Amino acid sequence: MIDLIYRKMCPGCGGEIESSRLAKGLLCKRCLPNEDANPCKVKSNFSKVCKLKEQVKAFEEHFKKTIGFSLRELQRAWAKRFFLGHSFAMLAPTGIGKSTFGLSLASFLLPKKSYLIFPTNLLVEQAYSKLQAMGYEPLIYSSSFS
Structure with missing residues (x-):
């Protein structure tokens, strides 16, 4: 098969890259001459991708340890957005795992401190119970306290 050459598409340097290397998730020949080398060891813009992968993997392990289940694909997408520093809303049907x-x-x-806002007192109570079950003593405020 004949390789296509894409200009300004190398994830490492922004230079030219062949379609076969892109399909394998590699950097261009200039950034990564050896296809078997680890692209995360190369100093380039690609290090941001590697850092994101490490952060998401660490969170996935924490999630599995504390919750007992693996992340769903939607939750993994939320984690990536969070670690990239993007502002986003978690819009999903009931029971998908937004609160969890x-x-x-x-x-x-x-x-670090986190502020979690829930739409109902029932969700506040459930969140409080879940955090206590994880071994944490959260500080809560509910409108039912007034």
Whole structure:
């Protein structure tokens, strides 16, 4: 098969790269001469991708340890957005794991503080119970306290 050459598409340097290397998730020949080498060891713009992968993997392990389940694809996408520093809303049907994701992420980020806002008192109580079950003593405020 004949390789296509893409200009300004190398994830490492922004230079030219062959379609076969892009398909394999590699950098261009200039950035990564040896296809068997680890692209994360190369100093380039690609290091941001490697750092993101490491952060998401660490969070996935924490999630599995604290919750007992693996991340769903949607939750993994939320994690990537979070670690990239993007502002986003978690829009998904009931039962997908929005609250569980938020609680696990808050526990992952300790000792940093997290503010979690829930639309109902029932969700506040459930979140409080889940965090206590994980071994944390959260500070909560509910409108039912007034």
